[in-house]
Amino acid sequence: MATIYEVSKLAGVSLATVSRVMNNNARVSDKTKQKVLDAMAELGYRPNSIARSLASSRSDSIGILVSELHGPFFGQMMAGIESELRAAGKHVIITTGHSEEDKEKDGIEFLISRNCDAIIAHVEAVSDEYLIELNEGKTPVYLMSRFVEELSEKCISLDNELGGYLATKAIIDNGHQKIAYIAGPQFKADASNRLLGHKRALKESNIEFNEDLFFIGDFKETGGSDGLRYLTKQNEQFTALVCANDEMASGAMKYAREHGFRLPEGLSIIGFDNVIFANYLYPTLTTIDNPVNSMGHMAAKLVLKDVYQKKKLEIERVFEPTLINRHSVANHNN
Amino acid sequence: MATIYEVSKLAGVSLATVSRVMNNNARVSDKTKQKVLDAMAELGYRPNSIARSLASSRSDSIGILVSELHGPFFGQMMAGIESELRAAGKHVIITTGHSEEDKEKDGIEFLISRNCDAIIAHVEAVSDEYLIELNEGKTPVYLMSRFVEELSEKCISLDNELGGYLATKAIIDNGHQKIAYIAGPQFKADASNRLLGHKRALKESNIEFNEDLFFIGDFKETGGSDGLRYLTKQNEQFTALVCANDEMASGAMKYAREHGFRLPEGLSIIGFDNVIFANYLYPTLTTIDNPVNSMGHMAAKLVLKDVYQKKKLEIERVFEPTLINRHSVANHNN
């Protein structure tokens, strides 16, 4: 690969001038500029971004840490971040944390060691303290779907409590009283906040929270099927099932259909997240919209504003979930 | 952040010795080694992988280029690659090409400029010639889901023609004769090969390919719904619809249900890819399994073998698709 040195030689200018042309941060006459560009083209020169980054301690790349690379949730999130940043000429370096503390830390340290200009992380296993300390380092860290008081300026989050409330409220408004709940892993803040919202909605309608109608799943399809199997064995009737995410809802729907429930007449189900395929399930899934893609865009904008000094960007840090009515909830009123 | 220099000072040894301890590629006495390790721990030292990469022109990271970050297909692919590489202590840098030539090239050049030790790319828009030339550079490039004769050693691909054949064959075996086809964008090799397979199956059963029962979609849900709308307006009867991927199949199913088709009695639909949610559609989607996750693992193994000299890995370069029978195809025999 050609180096800047060869370019300068071919163009008959100095190293500094080539660097100036590349970064166009200093005045260079059009004529010399053209000579340099021609030389670059002729040599097929591509700046070595590693060397560049080492010398300037910038990298024009942003690290992203997600729990998993697959699944509709993270896909939408990454896509949102990437498209916004790419439009601004920045690149993205993605790695995973698998919701395990060690791996999350490892991933973050990798991103830091790659001189990322900023990190956007969706972390679930590391502590708030760790994140606070991390933020004192030279690489700013932004958090997706997590709210840490001390870092409130750097969090893009969803009001999960409100979402949990809206889901259960929608069920209650349709006349249900016996309501089961399949939660997500409680160490995840999203999951525990959704549960809080669920409890608030119950309380507001004077429905008692019933431990026998409660199951903690894994946020995957199996969590939904396992959960529903467990719940049906508790000798407690219920007409509706609130699932803490759509994947568990789809698992529950499948299990329900295979075990003779009529949907939604026999069992109403509501999900959370409004992932793409919620609209393709049968019956189409009533759920709570989680605007992850927009949140990804917003996180990227926040980085552009803070780190790259793009001034006039409007930042919105807390997103509100909304109810998406489809056909998986039956009306039991009248 | 502490540097190697500070570590060497604290440990009372030279820079080189610290480097040796880090890479343990040269003999260092246990005593000095311990001193160095202690100093590292005390300073919380983390090697700067950028500097390291510049000096050694290795990076222990592999570039991945996918078309999109979202969607079940790429998610599974990335996850497969990443988990295999991570287990080997390598990191992954992901970027996107959006199926556009410029962006794909840009992405590849970014990865090269980041000193990736290898690139695993799922590219659709760039030409074979470009890829061949690319491979003469110092960064080896591996191709996912694409077969280029000259680079056959570096391609992990699916026999899409066979898959296309199997799908249509399955439909024909169920007694269908009037078969519509919604293809993917024909500049994508996957899509055009699947179509070839479809035509082969038709020919084998002496069914003529009918232009009025053919639509080119975008590989997304809209492609399926738009396609089915178009097809129903052609005044040609058909009892089965072959879709070149599951997402279009789901779009078609939705459109069909909304327009009064009974599934699968009124219209049989088969997909391709066997993405996660195919199993959650209603009716569950009969489709062709595309083992992307395994292919991702295999691509990673290939890199480990070629680039990092892990010898005893078994490599399988061409994967065979298989038919997954579920409930979206009705039997019209007898």
Add this chain to the structure above:
DNA sequence: TTGAAACTTCGTAAATGGTGGCCATTAATT
């Protein structure tokens, strides 16, 4: 017992491919 060969262990310094500050030089403008 001894001394040279062989091997360990570790330091020095160059190299990696750029950035960016400073000052000097040259050319164009006023």
Add this chain to the structure above:
DNA sequence: AATTAATGGCCACCATTTACGAAGTTTCAA
């Protein structure tokens, strides 16, 4: 002639790797 714009030339610097070679230590045959 003085000012200003457009370069060139130099050099320190970024954090690390790695050839080279200099000590120090072992081994072993004479």
